[in-house]
Amino acid sequence: MDPDTAMGGPHGHFPSTQLSLLEAAAAGLPNEALERVAALYWKPVYRFVRLKFRLSNEDAKDLTQSFFATALERDFFARFDPAKASFRGYVRMAVERFAANQYAAARRVKRGGDIEFEPVSEQAASTESPEQIFEREWQRQLFALALDDLRAHCAEAGKQLHFAIFDAYDLADGDRPSYADLAARHGIAETAITNHLAWARRMLRALVTERLRGVTAGERDLREEARRLWI
Amino acid sequence: MNKIFVGLGFGLLLGALDGATAAFYPETRNLLTGIMVGSSIKGMLVGLLSGWFAHKVQSTKWGIVVGASLGLLFAFLVAVMEASNGKQHYLEIMLPGFVVGAIIGFLTQRMGAPRLATRAAEPRA
Amino acid sequence: MDLSDSVLDHLRHVAALPDLSSTRYELESEIGRGGLGIVYAAHDRTLDRRVALKVMDAALAGEAQIIARLEHPAIVPIYETGTLPDGRAFYAMKLVSGARLDGYLAGSPSLAERLRVVRRIGEALAFAHTRGALHRDLKPQNVMVGEFGEVYVMDWGVEAVAGTPGFRAPDAPLDERSDIYALGALLDFVLPAAASPALRAIARKAMRADPGQRYPDAPALLADIERFQEGLAVEAWAEPLWHRLRRFVARNAVLLWLLAAYAGIRLLLFFLRGR
Numbered sequence: 053m054d055p056d057t058a059m060g061g062p063h064g065h066f067p068s069t070q071l072s073l074l075e076a077a078a079a080g081l082p083n084e085a086l087e088r089v090a091a092l093y094w095k096p097v098y099r100f101v102r103l104k105f106r107l108s109n110e111d112a113k114d115l116t117q118s119f120f121a122t123a124l125e126r127d128f129f130a131r132f133d134p135a136k137a138s139f140r141g142y143v144r145m146a147v148e149r150f151a152a153n154q155y156a157a158a159r160r161v162k163r164g165g166d167i168e169f170e171p172v173s174e175q176a177a178s179t180e181s182p183e184q185i186f187e188r189e190w191q192r193q194l195f196a197l198a199l200d201d202l203r204a205h206c207a208e209a210g211k212q213l214h215f216a217i218f219d220a221y222d223l224a225d226g227d228r229p230s231y232a233d234l235a236a237r238h239g240i241a242e243t244a245i246t247n248h249l250a251w252a253r254r255m256l257r258a259l260v261t262e263r264l265r266g267v268t269a270g271e272r273d274l275r276e277e278a279r280r281l282w283i
Numbered sequence: 284m285n286k287i288f289v290g291l292g293f294g295l296l297l298g299a300l301d302g303a304t305a306a307f308y309p310e311t312r313n314l315l316t317g318i319m320v321g322s323s324i325k326g327m328l329v330g331l332l333s334g335w336f337a338h339k340v341q342s343t344k345w346g347i348v349v350g351a352s353l354g355l356l357f358a359f360l361v362a363v364m365e366a367s368n369g370k371q372h373y374l375e376i377m378l379p380g381f382v383v384g385a386i387i388g389f390l391t392q393r394m395g396a397p398r399l400a401t402r403a404a405e406p407r408a
Numbered sequence: 409m410d411l412s413d414s415v416l417d418h419l420r421h422v423a424a425l426p427d428l429s430s431t432r433y434e435l436e437s438e439i440g441r442g443g444l445g446i447v448y449a450a451h452d453r454t455l456d457r458r459v460a461l462k463v464m465d466a467a468l469a470g471e472a473q474i475i476a477r478l479e480h481p482a483i484v485p486i487y488e489t490g491t492l493p494d495g496r497a498f499y500a501m502k503l504v505s506g507a508r509l510d511g512y513l514a515g516s517p518s519l520a521e522r523l524r525v526v527r528r529i530g531e532a533l534a535f536a537h538t539r540g541a542l543h544r545d546l547k548p549q550n551v552m553v554g555e556f557g558e559v560y561v562m563d564w565g566v567e568a569v570a571g572t573p574g575f576r577a578p579d580a581p582l583d584e585r586s587d588i589y590a591l592g593a594l595l596d597f598v599l600p601a602a603a604s605p606a607l608r609a610i611a612r613k614a615m616r617a618d619p620g621q622r623y624p625d626a627p628a629l630l631a632d633i634e635r636f637q638e639g640l641a642v643e644a645w646a647e648p649l650w651h652r653l654r655r656f657v658a659r660n661a662v663l664l665w666l667l668a669a670y671a672g673i674r675l676l677l678f679f680l681r682g683r
Contacts (some may be wrong), residue, residue: 067616188416191416191420192411192416195411195419195420196411196414198409199411222415222418222422223411223415223419225412225414225415226414236417238484249422249426250429253423253425254423254427254493254494256419256423257423257424257494258494260423261494265475271467275465275467278465279465280426281420282420282423282446286497304674307678308681319600343450343662347662347666374677375677375681378673378677379670379673379674382666382669382670382673383670384665384670386667386670387665389662389663389666390663
């Protein structure tokens with residue numbers, strides 16, 4: 053098996069096999085699990101509460117911070133039942149409950165409400181529900197983290213060229229250069245471009261899958277989320 | 284039971300029934316037995332030939348045509364015979380004969396063992 | 409790194425492409441996607457022909473061995489199965505050109521044609537069952553009708569993953585009779601809105617909640633359909649008397665007409681005579 057595609061590679065900088073959330077929690081590593089959850093879920097939760105409860109930037113940030121600080125206690129993972137929902141859905145519901153409680157408390161304290169209603173600029177344009185935004189942001193963040201992993205891996209494995217080509221082509225927003233352009237730019241054959249891209253994409257897929265494994269609870273959850281993830 | 288027997292059987296039955304309708308006509312009532320016998324024989328002849336045809340050719344349409352034609356033919360012969368005795372009953376004899384022939388033709392096509400099976404049932408050439 | 413929506417979607421698409429470098433296939437294009445996996449058109453370099461490649465999660469790959477050994481005109485032949493470097497499983501199979509069942513029905517085929525399709529599916533099912541293979545996920549999306557009317561049943565032996573509920577039997581361990589249930593549901597699906605109550609009754613019988621009350625096997629269901637097509641009484645339906653009469657008349661129309669002609673002639677002659 054190609055050592056470069058083996059998880060972690062020869063210079064892997066993260067554990068070769070990610071434990072699923074439940075495994076991590078069961079093994080008594082809840083902090084590690086919490087960190088993983090926070091790393092992935094911070095932005096999605098922020099955008100979700102901002103849209104759903106129509107909060108200002110500041111209020112949304114505060115809410116998100118306090119959610120991760122307080123709501124994610126030890127038994128957050130224990131209470132999760134994989135048969136009922138995906139972990140992602142579970143987190144979203146927890147956020148909704150948390151926010152509802154916060155506002156109930158807030159209204160009791162600050163009569164008249166202190167919450168600023170600032171229309172989120174994207175809100176008018178977006179036709180997506182807050183739930184869809186939540187999933188999308190989650191996907192975005194998942195890929196962003198996997199791309200960081202990829203960049204790091206390429207740097208350590210001496211595959212900077214692979215990443216450069218991948219960056220120029222697959223990460224291009226708008227017009228993509230042609231294979232011929234890329235070949236000329238880097239002084240290699242077009243077939244090499246094809247191969248490098250294929251390698252980078254496979255690597256990305258593997259990295260995304262690993263990240264996904266670390267934030268899902270078990271095989272079934274992983275499979276379901278994977279199914280939704282890939283177009 | 285092969286098609287020839289089907290033809291003979293139904294020819295006999297339908298011929299007899301057709302002949303029996305003469306009972307409705309007072310002038311022929313006393314000749315009823317004779318008429319029925321004659322009609323049965325006519326029917327059996329039609330049935331025999333229709334059955335033989337059905338044995339060779341599988342086609343409901345042509346079976347009806349052949350049966351009807353045979354029925355008409357034999358009915359014609361009978362009518363000619365009657366005419367020579369001074370009784371002109373062409374219409375009354377030929378028209379029903381035509382339809383009965385058609386029915387016999389139809390039944391021989393639809394019933395009885397078809398060609399392939401009878402071939403298989405005949406071990407001797 | 410802030411990914412734009414378009415880049416995100418692009419990545420989701422390209423990272424899903426299978427790595428076929430260790431196989432003898434060359435990826436051509438994506439044909440479609442089901443609940444289980446993605447189907448691609450590919451080129452077999454060794455045999456120089458186009459094939460269909462179905463790529464899915466390894467755990468969902470079904471009884472490939474049994475299915476691959478089934479040779480039947482309505483069962484898509486599987487050429488090869490294997491594992492990709494990323495852990496996914498793939499099947500290489502015959503590339504079928506044609507329409508899926510729902511697309512085929514959009515062309516308003518006649519009732520006879522629809523029943524013919526159901527018969528082909530039933531025959532494939534009967535064949536597979538005698539060889540010990542179940543389908544487990546029979547539904548319109550798994551049936552293809554080719555341009556010359558060939559019928560193919562695909563995706564054998566893979567248990568449904570929260571698929572179309574209407575075609576899945578409520579039985580707990582799936583067995584042959586669950587496939588019968590699905591066949592009944594398919595029959596119901598292809599029937600036009602104004603279908604005969606006899607046909608609906610056949611479909612309903614196959615879809616009884618209690619498996620013991622369904623048809624015992626596919627040939628029994630097909631036999632009932634055949635009885636319907638020949639104008640005979642259908643086992644599944646207790647038909648009202650007037651319908652039974654109508655059927656009798658329809659079946660014996662020619663004979664009844666001939667008898668009516670005879671009666672008519674006799675009456676005519678009688679009245680002409682007895683003036």
